[in-house]
């Protein structure tokens with residue numbers, strides 16, 4: 319019986335890599351925000367916002383973010399007002415019952431690039447560019463995946479049938495993606511002077527998207543550390559108390 323179990327286990331271990339090979343593991347990066355003490359780098363988040371604004375925002379919405387949330391990544395109230403005012407939003411109705419356009423205010427959400435999903439699809443070969451607010455949480459190993467996806471565009475290998483209008487991407491499931499390559503060296507000119515290699519741009523935009531997905535990450539990490547400290551202290555106290563108690567009991 320033991321032999322059979324061992325043989326089955328061995329067979330599983332030997333074939334497991336074959337199953338795993340089906341899906342491509344994303345490239346791995348170190349992220350400032352990972353780990354128990356992980357924090358966001360505000361300068362990086364601002365660069366990431368610049369990338370979102372100049373590259374991704376023409377197709378992807380960020381439904382959960384309003385302009386004033388950008389104060390969290392280090393912009394002042396006045397800077398946020400200026401950023402918001404660059405966008406037009408629909409408001410109304412006015413006293414005549416008409417909707418009208420006005421510059422956005424800090425309390426407005428970042429406007430959607432398309433008036434509706436049908437238009438978004440029509441402009442993207444039938445595929446809907448998904449909302450990016452929660453993207454790094456919605457995909458397994460999200461930050462590494464989105465980073466890899468951004469840098470994963472390649473010539474399709476010989477014999478791979480690419481449908482018209484699609485691009486080959488090493489990390490997208492099935493390898494055919496309706497989003498063309500977006501990030502190349504110097505795709506943006508950073509306001510803070512950082513050299514804009516493709517890797518840098520991809521890292522920054524992913525950090526920014528991880529902030530949109532979990533703006534309270536730093537608070538969660540700080541709470542985690544406090545809980546651990548408390549648990550540690552409590553263990554020490556319990557141990558000391560136990561020793562005292564047993565020492566006393568031992569005397570009688």
Ligand code: HEC
Pocket residue numbers: 369370373374375376377378442445446447448450453457464467468494495496497498500501523
């Ligand atoms: C020209 C329009 C366009 C631009 C600009 C664009 N995307 Fe996309 N994106 C798409 C479309 C269309 C899809 C859906 C692809 C599909 O389903 O084949 C998509 C899908 C995605 C996905 C989801 C992939 C998945 O696993 O489903 C991510 C993440 C993404 N884009 C990130 C970005 C980022 C980050 C930027 C800016 C650096 C960006 N996109 C710029 C059109 C665009």
